[in-house]
Amino acid sequence: MADDITILTEAELRRAVRLDLEAVAVVEQAFAALASGKVVMPPILSMAIPAANGEVDVKTAYIPGFDGFAIKVSPGFFDNPKLGLPSLNGLMILFSAKTGLVDALLLDNGYLTDVRTAAAGAVAAKHLAPADVATAGVIGAGVQARLQIEAARLVRPFGRVLVWARDGAKAAACASDITATLGIEARAESDPARLVAESQLVVTTTPAEEPVLKADWLHPGLHVTAMGSDQAGKNEIDPRALVEAGLYVADRVSQCEKLGELRSAIAMGLWKGGTPPELGEIVSGSKPGRVSEDQVTICDLTGTGAQDTAIATFAMAAARQAGAGSVIST
Amino acid sequence: MADDITILTEAELRRAVRLDLEAVAVVEQAFAALASGKVVMPPILSMAIPAANGEVDVKTAYIPGFDGFAIKVSPGFFDNPKLGLPSLNGLMILFSAKTGLVDALLLDNGYLTDVRTAAAGAVAAKHLAPADVATAGVIGAGVQARLQIEAARLVRPFGRVLVWARDGAKAAACASDITATLGIEARAESDPARLVAESQLVVTTTPAEEPVLKADWLHPGLHVTAMGSDQAGKNEIDPRALVEAGLYVADRVSQCEKLGELRSAIAMGLWKGGTPPELGEIVSGSKPGRVSEDQVTICDLTGTGAQDTAIATFAMAAARQAGAGSVIST
Numbered sequence: 001m002a003d004d005i006t007i008l009t010e011a012e013l014r015r016a017v018r019l020d021l022e023a024v025a026v027v028e029q030a031f032a033a034l035a036s037g038k039v040v041m042p043p044i045l046s047m048a049i050p051a052a053n054g055e056v057d058v059k060t061a062y063i064p065g066f067d068g069f070a071i072k073v074s075p076g077f078f079d080n081p082k083l084g085l086p087s088l089n090g091l092m093i094l095f096s097a098k099t100g101l102v103d104a105l106l107l108d109n110g111y112l113t114d115v116r117t118a119a120a121g122a123v124a125a126k127h128l129a130p131a132d133v134a135t136a137g138v139i140g141a142g143v144q145a146r147l148q149i150e151a152a153r154l155v156r157p158f159g160r161v162l163v164w165a166r167d168g169a170k171a172a173a174c175a176s177d178i179t180a181t182l183g184i185e186a187r188a189e190s191d192p193a194r195l196v197a198e199s200q201l202v203v204t205t206t207p208a209e210e211p212v213l214k215a216d217w218l219h220p221g222l223h224v225t226a227m228g229s230d231q232a233g234k235n236e237i238d239p240r241a242l243v244e245a246g247l248y249v250a251d252r253v254s255q256c257e258k259l260g261e262l263r264s265a266i267a268m269g270l271w272k273g274g275t276p277p278e279l280g281e282i283v284s285g286s287k288p289g290r291v292s293e294d295q296v297t298i299c300d301l302t303g304t305g306a307q308d309t310a311i312a313t314f315a316m317a318a319a320r321q322a323g324a325g326s327v328i329s330t
Numbered sequence: 331m332a333d334d335i336t337i338l339t340e341a342e343l344r345r346a347v348r349l350d351l352e353a354v355a356v357v358e359q360a361f362a363a364l365a366s367g368k369v370v371m372p373p374i375l376s377m378a379i380p381a382a383n384g385e386v387d388v389k390t391a392y393i394p395g396f397d398g399f400a401i402k403v404s405p406g407f408f409d410n411p412k413l414g415l416p417s418l419n420g421l422m423i424l425f426s427a428k429t430g431l432v433d434a435l436l437l438d439n440g441y442l443t444d445v446r447t448a449a450a451g452a453v454a455a456k457h458l459a460p461a462d463v464a465t466a467g468v469i470g471a472g473v474q475a476r477l478q479i480e481a482a483r484l485v486r487p488f489g490r491v492l493v494w495a496r497d498g499a500k501a502a503a504c505a506s507d508i509t510a511t512l513g514i515e516a517r518a519e520s521d522p523a524r525l526v527a528e529s530q531l532v533v534t535t536t537p538a539e540e541p542v543l544k545a546d547w548l549h550p551g552l553h554v555t556a557m558g559s560d561q562a563g564k565n566e567i568d569p570r571a572l573v574e575a576g577l578y579v580a581d582r583v584s585q586c587e588k589l590g591e592l593r594s595a596i597a598m599g600l601w602k603g604g605t606p607p608e609l610g611e612i613v614s615g616s617k618p619g620r621v622s623e624d625q626v627t628i629c630d631l632t633g634t635g636a637q638d639t640a641i642a643t644f645a646m647a648a649a650r651q652a653g654a655g656s657v658i659s660t
Binding site: 005007009010011040041042043044045046047048049051052054056058060061062064069071073075076077080083085089091093095097098099100101102105107109326328329330 | 335337339340341370371372373374375376377378379381382384386388390391392394399401403405406407410413415419421423425427428429430431432435437439656658659660
């Protein structure tokens with residue numbers, strides 16, 4: 001028989017966890033732990049269900065020093081919108097790292113993933129973007145386009161945002177939402193090359209399978225965070241850009257070479273840089289980050305189980321403090 | 331936002347699902363589906379947490395024709411008994427195979443795994459044991475020793491059971507429990523060779539890393555089900571026995587060659603039999619099972635995600651019919 005299990009709904013988790021500097025610090029700590037080599041993070045379990053145009057991914061990681069570890073299950077069923085349902089869902093299960101007993105079920109429908117993904121963008125911007133960012137650009141106009149800008153602004157207080165997306169109306173809606181949320185100037189930009197030219201920080205947030213950011217657009221002092229690619233087949237950044245940038249950083253090399261931007265650069269025979277640094281190595285100071293205001297930096301985020309364990313542990317503590325959740329005795 | 335989620339506790343699941351012929355039929359159906367080649371079953375995700383002498387496994391499978399698919403999380407924390415807690419725990423999450431939405435959380439603490447594992451033993455005995463079994467032997471004296479005998483008796487109504495375990499007192503307690511549950515003669519046997527000699531059906535249920543059943547003990551008409559090995563490093567059956575038996579059957583070849591008895595036979599260079607048949611191929615009739623009363627047969631069970639999906643779907647239907655469970659709106 002197990003102990004009591006706390007159940008937290010999406011609404012309760014949204015109240016308990018916000019995309020703020022505290023959440024960014026928790027995810028930053030997870031990256032530092034990842035670099036310590038003591039994290040246990042098995043490869044992602046992935047299952048396709050072609051009959052329903054669906055897939056499900058399971059991620060986990062054990063981080064020494066954290067009381068718990070999370071197992072995250074993320075289904076993506078891409079015919080759901082036809083049924084009036086969201087494509088993405090999922091939950092996290094938080095286990096005691098000491099006993100393996102289930103501590104909590106976080107029925108977040110992907111909310112905590114949204115937060116930890118955006119928080120990773122903030123960690124990348126904090127350590128890699130130039131000190132002065134006047135304009136931030138975002139490519140894509142979905143949930144992460146909004147959240148990545150919100151997160152990046154926690155560490156670089158820019159006053160202006162440009163948004164490009166294939167669908168100009170969606171880019172305009174996204175810009176309008178950013179202005180409403182952050183109270184800063186934001187507008188849709190019709191030319192992605194101009195967006196990059198005017199920005200010191202660019203975040204790509206698309207499921208693109210052909211690059212949306214060209215190597216020729218790189219300019220001194222630019223930082224790019226590519227967070228869209230999380231599967232073989234996706235590719236947002238011109239593979240040549242990875243080679244031409246002064247610094248390319250992976251969230252996890254073993255994942256980026258299979259699922260991230262690095263995969264395309266390797267596949268095209270362009271990557272000759274050996275093992276690139278990981279974000280956690282830069283966070284922990286064991287490898288250098290940006291070395292000059294002129295350097296071009298690129299960070300490739302595929303999403304790690306370590307981030308899930310970190311945000312789930314944090315969410316549970318926050319919810320407990322707020323007295324949120326219901327308890328099931330088993 | 332997701333739909334309502336049903337939560338079922340261990341007590342509710344124990345009331346809804348029993349180890350009976352209906353459960354055996356559901357697991358048999360899962361094996362048949364596995365043989366059809368249409369099941370999607372990714373490799374097991376496994377993570378060790380050495381600091382707590384723990385491990386956690388995640389299994390899943392999609393079976394066409396089943397409304398849902400299960401993701402099962404099984405932690406094993408082997409220092410727990412020192413804390414007065416069970417080593418094994420876990421839960422299953424049942425998702426809609428059409429939308430990926432969470433349908434139910436089955437907080438079974440491993441109960442459904444116990445049932446589906448024992449039911450697989452019954453499927454093996456049904457298709458591979460000789461028609462007449464007077465005496466069944468079991469090696470090991472844990473939960474599965476009891477349940478494997480209970481399950482096998484659903485398909486072969488033997489009247490006598492012999493139990494061997496390293497600890498004779500545990501073997502005696504196990505035999506006494508079997509008599510109490512099934513109302514048949516059961517006794518501890520001090521010599522495993524004699525146990526095998528007197529039995530027509532033997533089930534091995536140990537975490538042994540050195541064989542507990544010798545090839546020299548095989549005799550005409552014997553069927554052996556080895557269900558203990560589920561990790562590289564475990565080995566219950568003398569590898570030579572796999573070669574000398576007239577028929578060796580795997581639950582899943584790709585798992586048995588890494589985690590089952592087949593692994594040791596391959597590692598020692600003894601296995602020359604090519605790809606062995608799978609239990610599902612015998613269930614579905616595409617490959618022959620036992621061909622004579624004298625044949626020696628061995629079935630190697632490592633445990634499959636298909637069994638988990640089958641038992642979870644079955645449990646949910648049974649609980650729903652019984653009106654069991656609480657509902658969380660998310």
